[in-house]
């Protein structure tokens with residue numbers, strides 16, 4: 001038994017079933033026992049690997065794309081360079097290294113990080129020591145008086161979701177309850193729900209949809225800043241234009257697991273509903289949802305890969321070629337992962353994306 005399992009069993013026995021969002025956020029961010037609170041879950045010895053940990057090229061080409069957007073928008077002399085959920089700080093470190101020679105970019109950039117995990121804040125602090133980042137608990141705390149250039153890779157998938165099953169003309173929430181000392185799912189009595197009124201048209205009885213209120217709130221914070229002050233937001237994650245079906249999943253030591261088992265010891269995620277993020281970011285504009293492979297190709301990742309390959313031989317060269325394939329190939333991360341750009345009315349579309 002994990003300690004968080006005890007915590008849930010006693011809470012459910014005292015108060016009744018809890019929402020998946022409540023379960024997910026407690027598992028990930030409980031102040032003592034949360035999955036992200038005390039550990040670095042990334043890398044071969046952790047539970048999962050992300051694009052910036054696979055290769056420096058990911059952050060490098062994204063950095064140059066962001067610098068292009070900064071120039072397209074008139075090289076503002078002060079701006080926020082922000083990341084949501086920066087993990088080990090690798091993506092931000094690669095963005096900043098690649099843009100070092102862009103005249104004026106570093107002098108204008110203030111680095112801001114939104115991170116909930118004390119353990120990962122420490123890793124970010126070590127990695128980004130020269131850049132004096134400022135940390136925040138919430139997107140709402142990001143400065144709102146200067147342009148915002150923001151990246152979020154595999155961040156939105158970690159935000160807590162709720163699940164609803166379509167009844168005849170209402171929705172029955174999927175809850176977490178307990179039976180015989182284990183956690184299991186239960187269904188609440190169906191009820192109408194305003195937030196899902198638009199899904200009555202594209203679902204039938206029995207279908208399952210997911211909602212993510214925090215994603216909505218954060219996209220609204222980002223969109224209002226970009227619409228008002230300029231900048232660009234790049235949201236990179238797995239998911240689709242519209243959520244459909246059960247995508248709640250657990251990953252432990254690179255294997256899928258039952259999300260209700262071993263709470264606090266597995267990474268919990270759900271697919272991102274990009275439509276919900278795009279519409280919440282209004283009045284900022286949003287780009288077409290684009291596969292990660294196509295996006296990185298358009299940003300020149302293959303030329304960068306060839307340049308780096310010149311200095312390599314043997315196993316390092318083989319690993320480098322495999323990393324390029326892993327980031328871009330349709331059978332690997334190339335189409336599963338998608339990119340949504342947020343940008344202000346009147347500005348050019350961010351590099352690598354289309355209308």
Ligand code: SAH
Nearest residue numbers: 036050085086087114115116117153154158
């Ligand atoms: N972007 C990194 C790490 C992805 S893991 C990479 O690509 O490697 C998810 C990150 O989001 C972790 O840093 C985690 O601690 C952070 N995180 C998860 N939920 C959060 C929340 N609600 N608020 C702030 N940070 C959160």
